[in-house]
Amino acid sequence: MDSDLIVQILFAAVKTGTPLLFIALGEVICEKSGILNLGQEGMMLMGAVVGFLAAYSTGNMGFGVLAAMIMGSTMSLIFAVLVLQLGANQVATGLALTIFGTGLSAFVGAGFVGQTIQGFPPIAIPLLSDIPYLGRILFNHDILVYFSFGMTAVLFYVVNKTRIGLTLKAVGENPNAANAIGIPVLKVRYLAIMFGGAMAGISGAYMSLVYTPMWVENMTAGRGWIALALVVFASWRIGRIMLGAYLFGLASIMHLVLQGMGWSISPNLLAMLPYVATVVVMVIISADHFKEKLLAPRSLGKPFDPRNMA
Amino acid sequence: MIRIQARTEPSSLMKVASPLLAILLTLIFGGILFSAIGKSPSQALHVLLIAPLADSYNIGEMFVKMGPLLLCAVGLSLCYRANMWNIGAEGQLLAGALGGSAMALYFIDSDSALALPITLLAGIASGMIWAAVPTFLKLRFNSNLILTTIMFNYIALYLLIWAVHGPLRDPQGFGFPESAMFTDATLLPTLFENSRIHLGIVFAILSGIIGWFILSKTHLGFQIRVFGADEPAARYAGFNSKKLSWFVMLFAGSLAGLAGVSETIGPIGQLVPNVSPGYGYSAIIVAYLGRLHPLGAIIAAVFMAVIYMGGDLAQIEMGIPVAVVSMFQGILLFFLLACDFFINNRLSFSNQATN
Numbered sequence: 001m002d003s004d005l006i007v008q009i010l011f012a013a014v015k016t017g018t019p020l021l022f023i024a025l026g027e028v029i030c031e032k033s034g035i036l037n038l039g040q041e042g043m044m045l046m047g048a049v050v051g052f053l054a055a056y057s058t059g060n061m062g063f064g065v066l067a068a069m070i071m072g073s074t075m076s077l078i079f080a081v082l083v084l085q086l087g088a089n090q091v092a093t094g095l096a097l098t099i100f101g102t103g104l105s106a107f108v109g110a111g112f113v114g115q116t117i118q119g120f121p122p123i124a125i126p127l128l129s130d131i132p133y134l135g136r137i138l139f140n141h142d143i144l145v146y147f148s149f150g151m152t153a154v155l156f157y158v159v160n161k162t163r164i165g166l167t168l169k170a171v172g173e174n175p176n177a178a179n180a181i182g183i184p185v186l187k188v189r190y191l192a193i194m195f196g197g198a199m200a201g202i203s204g205a206y207m208s209l210v211y212t213p214m215w216v217e218n219m220t221a222g223r224g225w226i227a228l229a230l231v232v233f234a235s236w237r238i239g240r241i242m243l244g245a246y247l248f249g250l251a252s253i254m255h256l257v258l259q260g261m262g263w264s265i266s267p268n269l270l271a272m273l274p275y276v277a278t279v280v281v282m283v284i285i286s287a288d289h290f291k292e293k294l295l296a297p298r299s300l301g302k303p304f305d306p307r308n309m310a
Numbered sequence: 311m312i313r314i315q316a317r318t319e320p321s322s323l324m325k326v327a328s329p330l331l332a333i334l335l336t337l338i339f340g341g342i343l344f345s346a347i348g349k350s351p352s353q354a355l356h357v358l359l360i361a362p363l364a365d366s367y368n369i370g371e372m373f374v375k376m377g378p379l380l381l382c383a384v385g386l387s388l389c390y391r392a393n394m395w396n397i398g399a400e401g402q403l404l405a406g407a408l409g410g411s412a413m414a415l416y417f418i419d420s421d422s423a424l425a426l427p428i429t430l431l432a433g434i435a436s437g438m439i440w441a442a443v444p445t446f447l448k449l450r451f452n453s454n455l456i457l458t459t460i461m462f463n464y465i466a467l468y469l470l471i472w473a474v475h476g477p478l479r480d481p482q483g484f485g486f487p488e489s490a491m492f493t494d495a496t497l498l499p500t501l502f503e504n505s506r507i508h509l510g511i512v513f514a515i516l517s518g519i520i521g522w523f524i525l526s527k528t529h530l531g532f533q534i535r536v537f538g539a540d541e542p543a544a545r546y547a548g549f550n551s552k553k554l555s556w557f558v559m560l561f562a563g564s565l566a567g568l569a570g571v572s573e574t575i576g577p578i579g580q581l582v583p584n585v586s587p588g589y590g591y592s593a594i595i596v597a598y599l600g601r602l603h604p605l606g607a608i609i610a611a612v613f614m615a616v617i618y619m620g621g622d623l624a625q626i627e628m629g630i631p632v633a634v635v636s637m638f639q640g641i642l643l644f645f646l647l648a649c650d651f652f653i654n655n656r657l658s659f660s661n662q663a664t665n
């Protein structure tokens with residue numbers, strides 16, 4: 001394989017990994033507050049359809065992205081109220097959100113299937129895009145990819161270096177103790193869940209505005225679920241999520257790569273690759289039981305009721 | 311003022327009333343939604359709920375859809391009781407359809423009396439295998455069952471699509487991604503004339519009764535219930551959690567596999583790419599709506615099958631996208647979870663605030 005092809009493959013891996021990066025960043029913040037939201041796929045689909053409709057009808061791509069984020073957040077608010085206010089089971093509520101979002105997005109988008117839009121144009125960043133190899137892989141993308149870079153850096157800083165990050169982790173590790181020292185646990189969790197929703201929304205918008213760019217029913221094809229695995233893979237660390245997203249991105253385009261190399265494997269078998277890779281990776285990561293226990297937020301998935309604290 | 315108060319005892323009335331209340335709220339929501347998109351709410355609800363039961367053909371179709379929903383939901387009820395978050399009924403169903411169809415094609419020129427039972431067993435075994443792998447990965451490597459079972463749903467789907475494009479494609483099928491039509495030796499007999507109701511519905515109702523028997527009348531079922539209610543207590547009592555996990559997962563996998571093979575050798579009659587309109591996912595809601603009780607699942611499956619039928623009719627008669635079905639399913643589960651809050655809490659009306 002010549003270097004030009006490798007550069008093209010890695011460029012595509014970054015592009016394919018970007019929606020995974022967005023949604024996994026949102027989910028990791030949510031999980032750090034102790035909440036497991038399995039509604040990612042539903043929120044992402046709603047972000048995809050609403051982002052597409054908004055951009056299609058206004059002609060303004062930025063407006064589409066904004067609408068997708070607001071939609072994702074609104075969806076996550078349903079989850080938040082049920083889980084935080086009514087103490088509903090997080091697994092069941094998340095599943096309901098995914099089923100609801102799958103149906104609602106297909107319902108809303110039914111009249112727009114097959115329409116296409118222009119999509120965000122690629123912007124080559126001056127100087128950086130001239131770096132040999134790396135420039136073409138990383139700095140020749142659309143604006144949302146750069147936004148995902150910035151978002152990763154900001155979240156890395158906020159989670160690891162600021163008081164906000166400390167508060168978030170305190171709530172996720174031990175909500176009772178956090179409550180005792182006066183941290184508003186439910187408020188922190190509301191914000192974390194809604195941030196996750198907004199990121200799922202933008203991730204969906206990336207699919208419908210940049211990646212395809214059009215709206216198709218169920219177009220996210222399980223990326224919301226893969227993102228949940230990605231968070232486990234990254235051991236809840238921001239930096240590793242970025243790396244993991246691009247690795248998963250690479251796995252999802254492997255079928256194109258292998259076909260390009262002249263392998264004659266059925267495209268349907270190769271389409272399984274990202275899902276098989278996800279299972280394999282999860283097995284490898286989780287096999288070390290002790291390590292995962294150490295890394296996962298300790299209250300993850302467990303309800304917290306401040307009324308029991310009196 | 312209205313305050314929320316924790317009940318001292320969980321309300322057994324609310325446990326039963328909550329699903330009914332959730333259904334009522336979903337219907338009200340549906341009515342509002344239909345008027346919002348300019349359709350007559352009464353007509354829409356009539357098409358969704360009444361029309362599916364209006365004539366004998368439709369009732370038959372309702373039972374056809376109820377079968378796979380119920381088979382999957384009974385298995386899931388036991389899984390969720392034992393805290394095994396199996397989201398993989400869809401994949402287990404597809405695996406059963408695939409394995410069973412391969413066997414049915416093997417028997418395509420046969421008239422052996424054993425062809426049908428062997429085909430059914432092949433479907434059941436395939437579903438079990440599809441449930442066994444994530445179970446093994448969880449128990450041996452501690453991997454997250456929710457995520458592995460979901461991934462296995464996608465893997466099963468692509469495996470099935472590959473099979474109908476490749477090894478199982480009908481050579482005389484003009485290149486369509488479908489298997490050959492199965493022959494009488496492997497087709498499930500229908501129960502009535504002029505109806506597609508087949509033996510699958512009998513399997514489904516039996517599975518509900520067997521599930522109920524296991525859960526309520528056996529020591530194994532007792533262990534599952536204790537495990538779900540209080541895991542530390544179950545461990546303290548020395549219950550073997552691995553054995554329970556294996557049992558509920560293989561039970562669920564075999565039922566979902568049976569559902570899958572029954573679809574292909576029942577109403578469909580061949581293997582096609584879209585064997586299931588999401589039965590395995592809807593079964594999660596059926597299981598919850600039925601209070602994770604196998605007999606409750608029978609009632610919930612009837613309701614869900616009506617909604618499926620109604621969705622088809624609403625698309626044909628009113629041009630409402632069929633996606634409305636999964637939207638309603640999601641809303642139904644939202645309302646159910648919200649109503650369940652009042653099992654352990656109640657509203658109290660009083661004029662004075664207490665400390």
